[in-house]
Amino acid sequence: MIATCSNKTARILALVRLIPEGRVASYGQIAGYIPGVTPRMVGFALAGRGATDGVPWHRVVNAQGGISGHAAGAEQRRRLLAEGVAFDSAERIDRRRFGWPGPDPATLVEMGLDPAAAFALSHRDQ
DNA sequence: CTTCTGACGAAAT
DNA sequence: CATTTCGCCAGAA
Numbered sequence: 001m002i003a004t005c006s007n008k009t010a011r012i013l014a015l016v017r018l019i020p021e022g023r024v025a026s027y028g029q030i031a032g033y034i035p036g037v038t039p040r041m042v043g044f045a046l047a048g049r050g051a052t053d054g055v056p057w058h059r060v061v062n063a064q065g066g067i068s069g070h071a072a073g074a075e076q077r078r079r080l081l082a083e084g085v086a087f088d089s090a091e092r093i094d095r096r097r098f099g100w101p102g103p104d105p106a107t108l109v110e111m112g113l114d115p116a117a118a119f120a121l122s123h124r125d126q
Numbered sequence: 127c128t129t130c131t132g133a134c135g136a137a138a139t
Numbered sequence: 140c141a142t143t144t145c146g147c148c149a150g151a152a
Contacts, residue, residue, distance in 0.1 A: 040135080
């Protein structure tokens with residue numbers, strides 16, 4: 001039950017929390033599910049709170065499937081490898097294999113979000 | 127109250 | 140492929 005999601009930050013974290021083990025999502029992808037939220041806000045949400053509390057922050061990478069230059073980058077990479085996520089020679093993750101398809105439409109509705117957004121999102125990426 | 131700053135993305139050029 | 144521009148939350152000092 002996800003209530004009191006007035007804050008965009010809370011919704012972002014809630015969404016990140018849904019990413020299953022062995023899969024990754026991009027900042028932009030997460031932002032895409034929540035109207036009014038930009039990829040930057042996703043980054044801010046994770047950085048500002050040190051969201052290590054039940055939130056799999058390491059499963060959020062940039063649009064290129066890589067880890068941006070941040071302090072916990074090394075640990076992030078290590079955690080992903082431990083989950084079976086592979087990096088190519090350019091230190092990038094193949095989103096066709098490890099990318100998170102997104103949450104179930106029902107879950108989005110439950111969170112007060114629009115499933116159509118997810119549809120548009122999956123339609124965009126290639 | 128103000129100012130600073132912090133894990134990004136996409137389109138245009 | 141490199142560089143620029145805009146988008147505009149939230150917590151700390």
